[in-house]
Amino acid sequence: MRPKIAAGNWKMNGTQSALDELDALAAMLPGGDTRVVICPPAPLLIPAVARAKGIAIGAQDCHAAEKGAHTGDISAAMVADSGAAYVILGHSERRADHGESDADVSAKMQAAWAAGLTAILCLGESEADREAGRTLEVIGAQLAGSLPDDAGAGNTVVAYEPIWAIGTGKVPTLEQIVEVHDFLRAELTARFGADRGNAIALLYGGSVKAANAATIFEAENVDGALVGGASLKASDFAPIVVALAAS
Numbered sequence: 001m002r003p004k005i006a007a008g009n010w011k012m013n014g015t016q017s018a019l020d021e022l023d024a025l026a027a028m029l030p031g032g033d034t035r036v037v038i039c040p041p042a043p044l045l046i047p048a049v050a051r052a053k054g055i056a057i058g059a060q061d062c063h064a065a066e067k068g069a070h071t072g073d074i075s076a077a078m079v080a081d082s083g084a085a086y087v088i089l090g091h092s093e094r095r096a097d098h099g100e101s102d103a104d105v106s107a108k109m110q111a112a113w114a115a116g117l118t119a120i121l122c123l124g125e126s127e128a129d130r131e132a133g134r135t136l137e138v139i140g141a142q143l144a145g146s147l148p149d150d151a152g153a154g155n156t157v158v159a160y161e162p163i164w165a166i167g168t169g170k171v172p173t174l175e176q177i178v179e180v181h182d183f184l185r186a187e188l189t190a191r192f193g194a195d196r197g198n199a200i201a202l203l204y205g206g207s208v209k210a211a212n213a214a215t216i217f218e219a220e221n222v223d224g225a226l227v228g229g230a231s232l233k234a235s236d237f238a239p240i241v242v243a244l245a246a247s
């Protein structure tokens, strides 16, 4: 049985007052075994861990090195020391804004695992890739290049986030989501074997809202969502968690 995971990526949004949303969210959660993760900006990790009830906390990135002369970066050990349990890696915004390659992301995955974190590995094609019919090729290459060999359910979640769907209100059809998630599942089982490959949770991300969540969760290989804009307010995010719990 794979876990159901509703993860919120606050991106570069929120100061300490935004942590009130964690209290509001905790009060609206459906209970049960659906996992809820909120990934706030780095300065909020420690107070978020202290405030969150029934909500796991994650970072949005970490450096591949253990420590050293990397001004402005945070290590996986620092993330773990904050009490966070997850870290998002390879988000398309970091790949674009910071030039992160698959090899960079792979090294960060290793660092995250070494610190005991669960990595949420993000993959996704651009609009040009999709229009050129290269979606599966691009995603397959990203998965092969950025997911190291020791991946398993205990340390990895994979999130499919088509770049053209992030923050745009454009959502792939259910058929398009099913095609990519079934492909990812097949790649994982081919590489790691059925037991390990079937145990890794797959999330969909890109303009997930309360209004479209239930439809997206119909897909067999969608085990949850990675939500940006609609994770900032508890009143927007809680219905997504409720839809996942009911799926």
Ligand SMILES: O=C(CO)COP(=O)(O)O
Pocket (backbone or CB within 6 Å): 009, 091, 161, 165, 166, 167, 168, 169, 205, 206, 207, 208, 226, 227, 228, 229, 230
């Ligand atoms: O990038 C995302 C989550 O990591 C998705 O963002 P939106 O939900 O705002 O489209």
